[in-house]
Amino acid sequence: MVKILQKKNFCRWIDSLSRQYALIGPVKEREETEFQPLRCPEQLEMDYISTMAAPRKFIYPSRQLLFRFTPQGDDQLITEEILPQSQQILLAVHPCDAHAIMVLDRVLMGEFTDSYYTKQRQNTFLIVLNCQKVDKNCFCDSMGTGPFLHSWMGQDPAKGCDLELTDLGDRYLVEFLNGKIRKLFSFPLETANDEDIQLKKKREVGIKEKFIKKLNIENLPSSLRQNMDHSVWSRIGEAICLSCTNCTMVCPTCYCYNTVDTVKLDLSKSERYRYWDSCQELHFAEVHGGNFRSTRGARLRQFVLHKLSYWMEQYGCFGCVGCGRCINWCPTGIDLTEIVKEIRGTKINEQYS
Amino acid sequence: MKKNRLAIFKYSCCAGCQFQLFFFQEHVLETLAAVDIVYCKMGASGGVKEGPFEVALIEGAITESWQIDELKRVREVSHFLIPIGSCAVNGGIPAIKDIYPEMEVEKRVYQDLSVIHSVKAHPIDDYVRVDGYVRGCPMGERDLLELLTSLLLNTKPSFPEYCVCVECKLAGTICLLMSEGKPCMGPVTNAGCGALCPSHARACYGCWGPAPNVNAPALAKKFEQLGLSPDDIVRKFTQFASPKIEFRKGAEMYE
Ligand code: SF4
Ligand code: SF4
Ligand code: SF4
Ligand code: SF4
Ligand code: SF4
Numbered sequence: 001m002v003k004i005l006q007k008k009n010f011c012r013w014i015d016s017l018s019r020q021y022a023l024i025g026p027v028k029e030r031e032e033t034e035f036q037p038l039r040c041p042e043q044l045e046m047d048y049i050s051t052m053a054a055p056r057k058f059i060y061p062s063r064q065l066l067f068r069f070t071p072q073g074d075d076q077l078i079t080e081e082i083l084p085q086s087q088q089i090l091l092a093v094h095p096c097d098a099h100a101i102m103v104l105d106r107v108l109m110g111e112f113t114d115s116y117y118t119k120q121r122q123n124t125f126l127i128v129l130n131c132q133k134v135d136k137n138c139f140c141d142s143m144g145t146g147p148f149l150h151s152w153m154g155q156d157p158a159k160g161c162d163l164e165l166t167d168l169g170d171r172y173l174v175e176f177l178n179g180k181i182r183k184l185f186s187f188p189l190e191t192a193n194d195e196d197i198q199l200k201k202k203r204e205v206g207i208k209e210k211f212i213k214k215l216n217i218e219n220l221p222s223s224l225r226q227n228m229d230h231s232v233w234s235r236i237g238e239a240i241c242l243s244c245t246n247c248t249m250v251c252p253t254c255y256c257y258n259t260v261d262t263v264k265l266d267l268s269k270s271e272r273y274r275y276w277d278s279c280q281e282l283h284f285a286e287v288h289g290g291n292f293r294s295t296r297g298a299r300l301r302q303f304v305l306h307k308l309s310y311w312m313e314q315y316g317c318f319g320c321v322g323c324g325r326c327i328n329w330c331p332t333g334i335d336l337t338e339i340v341k342e343i344r345g346t347k348i349n350e351q352y353s
Numbered sequence: 354m355k356k357n358r359l360a361i362f363k364y365s366c367c368a369g370c371q372f373q374l375f376f377f378q379e380h381v382l383e384t385l386a387a388v389d390i391v392y393c394k395m396g397a398s399g400g401v402k403e404g405p406f407e408v409a410l411i412e413g414a415i416t417e418s419w420q421i422d423e424l425k426r427v428r429e430v431s432h433f434l435i436p437i438g439s440c441a442v443n444g445g446i447p448a449i450k451d452i453y454p455e456m457e458v459e460k461r462v463y464q465d466l467s468v469i470h471s472v473k474a475h476p477i478d479d480y481v482r483v484d485g486y487v488r489g490c491p492m493g494e495r496d497l498l499e500l501l502t503s504l505l506l507n508t509k510p511s512f513p514e515y516c517v518c519v520e521c522k523l524a525g526t527i528c529l530l531m532s533e534g535k536p537c538m539g540p541v542t543n544a545g546c547g548a549l550c551p552s553h554a555r556a557c558y559g560c561w562g563p564a565p566n567v568n569a570p571a572l573a574k575k576f577e578q579l580g581l582s583p584d585d586i587v588r589k590f591t592q593f594a595s596p597k598i599e600f601r602k603g604a605e606m607y608e
Binding site: 029030031032035052053062063238239240241242243244245246249250258262263264265266267275276278281282283296326328329331332 | 442531571
């Protein structure tokens with residue numbers, strides 16, 4: 001069902017959302033825009049380009065208490081599982097991030113089910129906002145995940161998302177992707193006409209011309225596989241990479257975690273937490289005797305190849321949605337698209353030569 | 354249950370780490386119930402300094418020869434020996450002097466050098482084998498708690514051995530280095546503080562010392578691009594851990 005929402009009514013429309021749900025959306029924070037719980041709809045920064053933290057953190061928190069356990073007698077444990085309880089609506093999620101969440105769905109609700117993720121995901125509505133601005137490091141157009149919402153590598157927005165918004169200047173085109181979300185709004189909307197739909201198409205064509213960053217994905221998984229020993233890994237890994245983990249921490253599809261137990265000093269109670277882990281860290285994948293990827297170059301290669309090659313074998317899609325975050329937030333400006341260019345033998349930017 | 358005997362030895366430092374034990378907030382009583390603190394100069398006079406100890410905590414850097422002798426003796430009589438705090442782990446603040454000729458440093462402070470017998474500041478593991486590190490300046494509460502509980506459970510303590518950026522990202526703090534161009538030491542500094550400074554909009558000073566296997570030269574180059582002078586860059590990498598090779602590599606290019 002396709003509707004029109006005048007921008008002057010936007011805040012009232014959001015305000016009409018059922019109070020049962022926590023609203024989370026892009027909000028100005030210091031010099032950036034970040035996803036945060038909303039106090040009021042006026043806080044929403046609908047013009048934002050990208051955020052540092054991906055919206056995944058509201059479904060898959062960076063640190064999460066999983067369960068408590070208490071020893072009882074000699075060999076018994078009483079465990080209490082802490083499943084997430086909140087019901088939420090994620091607002092103004094860009095198509096790349098929406099696809100990233102659907103990628104996480106494949107990983108954490110596919111062959112193996114992560115009960116914590118699943119519980120939170122089932123209680124989350126996704127409102128997607130098609131992009132109208134392109135940042136210098138965005139390459140969703142090359143990956144196929146954006147700048148407007150479409151099916152991608154077997155991911156159907158009608159299954160993973162709930163509503164699609166497109167900015168048409170003085171109004172939004174509102175496309176309900178299922179009936180469930182429609183019932184949450186009580187503010188009435190106008191019906192869209194053909195002209196509105198045509199305008200959406202025109203806007204999409206217009207924005208697709210603005211991409212500066214591009215990635216050639218043809219045969220990418222296999223050509224990367226064939227270049228495991230390419231000199232780019234050791235050169236960038238050793239000279240430039242800090243192994244600081246920022247790339248994986250901001251990546252919207254990274255799913256690795258580590259668990260820790262905390263024990264009370266009187267040993268009466270323990271808690272198990274999990275937190276995001278990163279393959280850039282020396283302890284990740286450590287076995288007796290150390291980590292097989294003991295060099296920074298090998299760890300950097302793991303990040304790039306997991307996203308652009310291994311993921312395809314594992315899950316049938318890329319692990320990269322082209323959001324550009326790993327480039328934006330890498331302290332030394334490491335850029336996976338430049339690495340790919342070097343491997344493919346195409347011209348690279350000076351910084352990488 | 355027989356309580357573990359714990360001793361704390363103090364070398365060159367501000368004693369803040371011992372005080373951290375007394376200010377161990379909610380855990381101070383539990384700690385006293387869990388272990389026998391048999392020697393702790395800042396907490397009580399007297400005590401048994403001969404050992405044996407299940408665990409000896411060492412605070413401060415080594416800057417005098419008597420400290421080396423005592424440290425070796427403590428090592429022999431202790432099951433676990435753990436440096437606590439940046440001075441013991443990395444040389445810390447006392448080691449700022451290490452990048453200058455010793456006598457020049459002494460002259461800046463003292464008129465009569467005949468009474469001064471100190472040497473360059475060294476971390477504890479330069480002299481004896483250690484069984485782990487409780488990092489921090491002062492030592493971190495969480496790591497101390499982890500040490501004590503693993504002692505009671507007879508398990509291997511799990512201390513964070515990754516950089517501050519990890520905790521900074523887990524906390525969701527906007528990166529000061531990338532967003533505001535502040536020269537943050539987070540990418541090379543060992544975590545454990547919970548990225549305290551960035552969460553208060555201050556770039557990390559590096560007070561916990563280097564994380565394993567960090568790339569200080571690459572960060573130093575980044576600082577240069579941000580417009581830091583060579584002197585400032587050297588200061589960044591010698592403020593809290595100048596004896597540590599991981600940080601020295603960052604300072605070296607600009608000395
Ligand atoms: S690629 Fe960049 S962000 Fe990732 S670990 Fe290396 S330096 Fe850090
Ligand atoms: S690899 Fe980089 S560009 Fe791709 S999804 Fe992750 S953060 Fe975004
Ligand atoms: S292995 Fe690395 S790149 Fe892949 S999901 Fe885990 S942290 Fe991210
Ligand atoms: S602010 Fe500092 S510690 Fe935090 S992510 Fe940025 S560089 Fe790392
Ligand atoms: S952020 Fe850096 S300087 Fe601040 S407490 Fe942590 S390690 Fe020390």
